[in-house]
Amino acid sequence: MMMQSDQTAAGPAAKFLTETDQLVFLMEEVTRRLRRIFDTSVEQFGLTRTQWRTLAYLYRTPGMTQTELARELELERASVGQAIDRLEELSLVERRSALNDRRVWQIHLMPAAVELLPKLRAEADAVYTRLLAETDKLELEQLRGTLTRMQANLDRI
Amino acid sequence: MMMQSDQTAAGPAAKFLTETDQLVFLMEEVTRRLRRIFDTSVEQFGLTRTQWRTLAYLYRTPGMTQTELARELELERASVGQAIDRLEELSLVERRSALNDRRVWQIHLMPAAVELLPKLRAEADAVYTRLLAETDKLELEQLRGTLTRMQANLDRI
DNA sequence: ACTACACTGTAAGGCACTTTACAGTAAATA
DNA sequence: TATTTACTGTAAAGTGCCTTACAGTGTAGT
DSSP states (O other): OOSSSSSSSSSSSHHHOHHHHHHHHHHHHHHHHHHHHHHHHHGTTTTTTHHHHHHHHHHTTTTTTTTHHHHHHTTOOOHHHHHHHHHHHHEEEEEOSSSOOTTTEEEEEEEEHHHHHHHHHHHHHHHHHHHHTTTTTHHHHHHHHHHHHHHHHHHHO | OOHHHHSSSSOOOOOOOOOHHHHHHHHHHHHHHHHHHHHHHHGGTTTTTHHHHHHHHHHSSSTTTTHHHHHTOOOOOOHHHHHHHHHHHHSSSEEESSSSSSTTTEEEEOOOHHHHHHHHHHHHHHHHHHHHHTTHHHHHHHHHHHHHHHHHHHHHH
16 A cells, blocks of 8 residues: 655655545545536526435435434534525425424425426436546446445444 | 435436436545545644645645635635634744735745644545555556546536 | 433534625736 | 736625534333
8 A cells, every 4th residue: 555655756745745645636626526517507496505415315215304314415413404494495395293203304395396306317417428428337337346445444433 | 325215126216316426426425534534633733624735735835825725725715815814823824925926925834834744644644544445556546547537527618 | 100311403603615895916008 | 107907815794514502302211
């Protein structure tokens, strides 16, 4: 496992920024650009990233509670509560109290959201077409495999 | 990994979340976990992500202006100004006015920052050791290649 | 039943970043 | 030179998320 000192040339940069740093920066840059491009392309619908991600998860699993959403979205419960507040103002979702647990809200999509999702789907597909240009299926499987192992590695305490 | 509704066959999820969605989510998850782990591990030094990233860039290129830093860090100039304000309060950097352009500040590391950087280096290396477990050099080169092409793809307007 | 503990969502305040508008300075052009 | 245009950094207000603390509700142990 190289790094630590894979400085290829001279100068402070070589001492401080390793190949692994650069790889991680690259990963961050790709994901950041993806987020920004998609954020921009859904701006026309007046949605923030958290809002459209919330809608996508609720489409997959109707009736999720705020705590469940927080875990899936990797946000705090308070943040999800705020997002749901706004989505409710926009008439995109509604809170329904659960029958058997009066502590929780179950969140459901409203018709306006169901109409919106295919449009978000189209925006995402357009971005992906750009992203995946000249990339074959095998390469994507390798990418998925590497990232999956990294994810697992980072999980291990 | 299973959750609620990892229904793999039918159901809304199959219609809405594609393989590419999942790959993008995976990329985001790996980078998010990396950021969080490193944020936590440098918390002991009282630095935020933007602060340590700023120090790293200044180490590589002393005397950068705030606009240059903003471009490299992908932040707005105002945000960089605020970060520099705090780093200056911490005596980690100082603003020096440029000789030939009285509009700009050139930012330089102070001794305290230079002492700090090797410690950050050690923290990063520890995280990378976890991240790269069981990953060989070839695989990393493929990863780098794929991501570099994706980055270029996203650049093309 | 009573008690202690755990869980869900909310309120309040803080932080990092953004957006917008602006003053000061430099560079380009008439 | 005078005027316009472009660039650098700052100020103020807004946004989204977080942390902390809390009230309400469920659950387990006695």
